[in-house]
Structures are given as structure tokens and as C-alpha cells.
Amino acid sequence: MNSSITKLFNIKYPIVQGGMIWVSGAKLAAAVSNAGGLGIVGAGSMNPDVLKEHILKTKSLTDKAFGVNVPLLYSGAEEQINCAIDLGVKIFFTSAGSPKKFTDYLKKKGAVVVHVTSSPELAVKCLEAGVDAIVAEGYEAGGHNGREEITTMTLIPQVRERISIPIIAAGGIATGSAIAAAFALGADGVQMGTRFLMTKESSAHENFKNLALQALPHSTQIMMRSTVPVRLFNNQFSSDIKKIEETYTGEELKKKLIEHLGKFRAMNGMHKGELEQGELEIGQIISLIKNIPTVAEVMKELISDYQKTLSRLPVKL
Ligand SMILES: Cc1cc2nc3c(=O)[nH]c(=O)nc-3n(C[C@H](O)[C@H](O)[C@H](O)COP(=O)(O)O)c2cc1C
Numbered sequence: 482m483n484s485s486i487t488k489l490f491n492i493k494y495p496i497v498q499g500g501m502i503w504v505s506g507a508k509l510a511a512a513v514s515n516a517g518g519l520g521i522v523g524a525g526s527m528n529p530d531v532l533k534e535h536i537l538k539t540k541s542l543t544d545k546a547f548g549v550n551v552p553l554l555y556s557g558a559e560e561q562i563n564c565a566i567d568l569g570v571k572i573f574f575t576s577a578g579s580p581k582k583f584t585d586y587l588k589k590k591g592a593v594v595v596h597v598t599s600s601p602e603l604a605v606k607c608l609e610a611g612v613d614a615i616v617a618e619g620y621e622a623g624g625h626n627g628r629e630e631i632t633t634m635t636l637i638p639q640v641r642e643r644i645s646i647p648i649i650a651a652g653g654i655a656t657g658s659a660i661a662a663a664f665a666l667g668a669d670g671v672q673m674g675t676r677f678l679m680t681k682e683s684s685a686h687e688n689f690k691n692l693a694l695q696a697l698p699h700s701t702q703i704m705m706r707s708t709v710p711v712r713l714f715n716n717q718f719s720s721d722i723k724k725i726e727e728t729y730t731g732e733e734l735k736k737k738l739i740e741h742l743g744k745f746r747a748m749n750g751m752h753k754g755e756l757e758q759g760e761l762e763i764g765q766i767i768s769l770i771k772n773i774p775t776v777a778e779v780m781k782e783l784i785s786d787y788q789k790t791l792s793r794l795p796v797k798l
Contacts, residue, residue, distance in 0.1 A: 482494050482495060482784070482787070484647075484664075484669045484670055485614075485647040485669045485670075486614065486647050486649060486669045486670030487670075489593060489613060489614060489647060490519050490546050490548075490572060490593070491546050492514070492517060492518060492519050492545070492546055493517030493518075494517045494518050494780070494783075494784065495649075495669060495670030495671065496513075496517075496518035496519070496660070496670065496671055496673065496780070496783065497518060497519045497521065497574075497616075497649055497670060497671065497672040497673070498510065498513040498518060498519065498520050498521050498672070498673060498674075498677045498776075499521065499523075499550070499574075499616075499624075499651060499672045499673060499674035499677070500521040500522065500523035500524070500525065500548075500549070500550020500551075500552075500574055500576070501523045501550075501623075501624065501674050501677075501678060501683075501762075502523050502525040502526035502552070502624070502747060502751070502762075503523075503526045503684065503685070503747055503748055503751040503752040504523065504678050504683050504684055504685045504751055504752075505520075505521060505522060505523035505550075505677070505683065505684070506522065506523075506535050506538075506684050507522065507534075507535040507536075507538035507539040507542060508538075508542070508682045508683075508684065509677060509680065509682045509683045509684065509776065510522045510535075510539050510543075510547050511538075511539045511542030511543040511547065512542075512680070512682040512775070512776035512777070513547075513677065513776050513780075514539075514543045514545040514546060514547045515542070515543050515545060515776075515777075516776050516777045516779075516780040517780060518780060519546060519547065519548060519572070520539070520543070520545075520547040520548075521547065521548045521549065521550045521574055522535050522536060522539055522547065522548070522549050522550070523550050524549050524550060524551045524552075524561040524565070525550065525551070525552040525555055526747070526748065526752075527561070528557065529557070529560050529561065529564040532549075532561055532564050532565065533564055533568065536549065536564075536565060536568045536570060537568065540568075546571075546572060547572070548570070548572030548573060548574055548593075548595075549561070549565040549570050549572070549573055549574070550573075550574040550575075550576065551565075551573060551574070551575050551576075551583075552575075552576045552577040552578070552625070553575055553576065553577050553578025553579070553582055553583070554577040554578055554625075554709065558578070558582075558583075559583075562583055562586075562587070566587075566590050566592070570592070571591065571592050571593060572592065572593045572595075573587050573592050573593070573594050573595070574595045574596075574597065574616065575587075575594065575595070575596050575597070576596065576597035576616075576625075577597070577625055577709075579606075579610075580596040580598075580603075580606055580607040580610035580612055581606075581610045584596065584607075584610040584611050584612055585610070585611060588611055593613045593614075594611075594612045594613055595612060595613060595614045595615060595616060595649065596610070596612045596615055596616070597615070597616040597618055597651075598615050598616065598617055598618070598627075598640070599617075599618055599619075599620075599626065599627020599628075599629055599631065599636070600627060600629045600631060600636070601636070601639040601640050601642070601643050603627075604617060604640045604643060604644050604648075605643055605644060607644075608644045608646060612646070613646065613647070614646055614647035614648070614649060614669075614670075615640070615644070615646065615647075615648055615649065616649045616650075616651050616672050617633075617636050617637055617640045617648050617649070617650055617651065617668070618633075618636075618651040618652045618672070619631060619632045619633025619634070619635075619636045619637075619650075619651070619652030619653060620632050620633070620652065620703070621633055621652040621653030621712075621764055621765040621766060622651055622652035622653070622674065622712060622764050622765075623674050623675045623678070623701070623712050623762050623763040623764030623765075623767075624674060624711060624712060624762040624764075625709055625710065625711050625762075626703055626710045626711060626712050627710070628706070628710060630703070632652070632653075633650060633651070633652040633653050633654070633663070634662075634666070636650075636652075637650050637663060637666040637667055637668050638666050638667050640667075641666070641667030641668075647669040647670065648667065648668045648669055648670075649668065649669065649670040649671060649672045650663035650666070650668035650670070650671050650672070651671065651672035651673070651674070652764065653764060653765055653766045654671045654672075654673050654676070654766070655673060655675060655676040655766045655769055655770055656769070656783065656786050657782070657783045657784065657785065657786025657787030657788070657789065657790055658786055658787070658790040659671075659766075660783065660787050661787055661790040661791060661794070674764060675763055675764035675766050675767050675770065676766070676770060676779060677776065677779070678690075678693075678763065679693060679694075679767070679770050679772070679773050680773065680774060680775060680776045680779055681773060681774065681775045681776075682775065682776050684752060685751055685752070686751065686752055686753055686754030687754065688754030688755075688756055689750065689751055689754055689756065689761060690773050692714070692756055692761075693714065693761075693763060693767050693770070694770070694771060694772075694773070696714070696763075696767040696768040696770075697768050698765070698768045700714060700715055700767065700768060701713060701714055701715065701763055701764065701765050701767065702715060702719070704719055704722045704723070704726075705722060705726075705738055705742075706726075707726070707734050707735060707738065708735055708738050708739070711760075711762060712762065712763070712764060712765065713760060713761055713762060713763070714761035714762075714763045714767070716750075716756060716757050716759075716761060717757040717758060718746060718750065718757065718758055718759060718760055718761075719761075721741060722738065722741060725737045725738060725741055726738075742760075746758070746759055746760040747759070747760045747762065750762075
């Protein structure tokens with residue numbers, strides 16, 4: 482499974498574990514890197530001290546390449562980036578903000594920079610900003626989502642048409658056959674969030690993982706379109722958001738949503754297992770996932786399913 486992505490990161494398989502707030506610490510990142518993919522420490526929910534601890538722990542658990550994801554919408558992004566640089570991190574996945582903000586700075590520090598995009602237009606901006614690769618993330622994805630609501634199936638070929646740097650497809654990918662589909666559409670690698678959330682090594686709370694095992698195809702939806710769109714598991718918290726969105730408009734709506742969101746909903750939901758009042762970010766593909774294996778088992782299954790898929794292709798048309 483060699484591709485421009487395996488070369489770029491010096492990894493065995495072009496499979497990246499997406500950075501995920503409250504879910505992707507050292508244990509998950511190191512397990513993915515040790516299994517031949519690229520593990521990512523999700524800095525978005527970490528202050529610099531916690532981030533430092535996770536980077537050092539990842540280094541102690543693996544001698545393979547790993548990266549750090551920094552969502553640029555949070556105020557601590559610059560501090561997180563500098564903390565990771567000081568500790569020798571060489572791979573950065575930035576997201577939720579302009580690719581122009583830190584790409585140049587990171588490149589000057591000798592880092593490989595990947596930016597997450599949700600549209601072909603933004604992919605071109607990433608190219609202009611000088612990134613090494615992009616993640617093209619479709620509407621199916623868990624967590625914060627693009628306003629354009631473009632599905633992975635339509636996004637990847639349109640990004641491929643416009644840029645020639647490596648593309649990592651994300652959103653709705655959890656099987657080897659989906660990896661093969663992403664490659665067929667023009668991707669060079671894949672990034673998975675939801676599949677890795679559902680592993681023994683992720684720091685999602687057991688209550689959340691067990692609830693997610695019961696998911697149906699319509700158990701998630703995009704909420705908070707007027708502020709920061711995010712794909713959530715349906716629960717009391719998301720029903721309350723829906724009521725607010727049906728009742729208010731404009732500035733009043735934004736104010737009410739911010740009030741409702743409060744401070745620790747994401748931590749309480751995903752990390753502490755508060756299933757009704759917490760925020761539960763997860764992708765649409767969750768309804769296909771019916772187990773909570775180790776990362777090594779997931780990787781083995783992905784590769785075997787990928788090979789089986791290739792052996793039954795091409796289908797004669
Ligand atoms: C719980 C959760 C938290 C996430 N947090 C982040 C984040 O902090 N930064 C980011 O760039 N993407 C984040 N994502 C998106 C993932 O990195 C990944 O791109 C996405 O999950 C891929 O789609 P999938 O869930 O269908 O696999 C998050 C996704 C989930 C499920």
C-alpha cells in the first residue's frame with residue numbers, strides 16, 4: 482500500500498488517525514503509529530501542559546512517526562503549535578481556520594504541514610498557502626464540519642481535479658472497501674476518526690462507546706449550522722439545540738446557542754460519558770461499526786478487507 486502519503490510521513494500504510502478532541506491522546510496515537518498508520522495527538526482539548534505530557538508519552542510508546550492536530554478556531558492554537566515545535570514534533574495537521582495562518586511559520590521550522598478542507602475552493606487556498614498535503618473531509622465526518630456540506634464521494638474527485646499535491650480523504654471511511662473507493666476517486670491516503678474512536682485505546686468514555694454500538698443510520702446529524710456546524714450523536718443535548726434553532730434567529734440564535742453550549746459539554750459527553758447532557762461528536766458511519774477492538778485489530782481488518790475488495794474488482798460493466 483505505497484503512496485505519496487506513505488512516503489511523506491515515512492509510514493507503512495496510508496492510513497491516518499484523525500485528531501479528535503477528548504478522544505485522541507498518546508495511547509491512541511502511539512497505537513496507530515505502531516500498527517503502521519499515522520497517529521495524531523488531538524491538541525484541541527489540551528492546554529500546553531497536558532499537550533506536553535501527551536507528546537512525551539507518545540514518544541515513549543512509539544519510535545514511529547506521529548503528528549499533532551491543532552484546530553485553529555480555539556484561542557490556544559499558537560501556544561499549542563509552539564509547545565509541539567519545542568518538543569520536536571515534525572508533522573502538523575491544522576484545521577478549522579485559514580491555512581495561511583501558520584503554514585509558512587511551520588514550514589520554516591522544518592515541519593510537514595497538512596490542512597483540513599471541506600471544499601475544492603479551500604483546497605486551492607491550501608495549495609497557495611504552501612501545505613504539503615490536504616485532508617479533504619466530507620459531510621459524513623464526525624466533529625466540526627464544513628458549511629458547504631459536500632459529501633466525500635463528490636468532494637474527492639473535484640479536489641483531485643484542481644490540485645496535484647497528496648490528498649487524504651476523510652468522512653465516512655471505516656472499512657477496507659471504503660479505502661479502495663477513496664483511492665479510486667483520486668485520494669492518496671485516508672483519515673479516519675469514528676473508526677478509531679471505537680477502539681480500546683481511544684479515550685472516549687466507555688458509556689459513549691457502548692451507546693455508539695447501538696447507532697442507526699440516522700443517529701447523527703449536523704447541528705449548529707448558524708455558528709460552528711458539528712456532527713453529533715442524537716441525544717437530549719442535541720434535541721435542546723434543535724428547539725433553540727427552531728425558536729430563535731440571527732444574533733439572538735447565536736447568543737442562545739453559545740449559552741446552551743456552556744463550557745464543558747464536549748468533555749462531559751465524550752470523555753466523562755454524560756450521555757444525555759453532554760456533546761457527543763461522531764460520524765455518520767458509526768452505524769456500520771459493531772465492535773470495540775484494539776487498534777492493531779482494526780488495522781489488520783482494514784488491510785484484509787482492502788485486499789479482498791481489490792480481488793473482486795474490476796466488476797465487468
Ligand atoms: C469525536 C471527534 C472529535 C474530533 N475532533 C477533531 C479535532 O479536534 N480536530 C480536527 O481537525 N478534526 C476533528 N475531528 C474530525 C476527525 O479528525 C476526522 O477527520 C473525521 O472524524 C473523519 O470522519 P469519520 O468520523 O467519518 O471517520 C473529530 C471527529 C470526532 C469523531
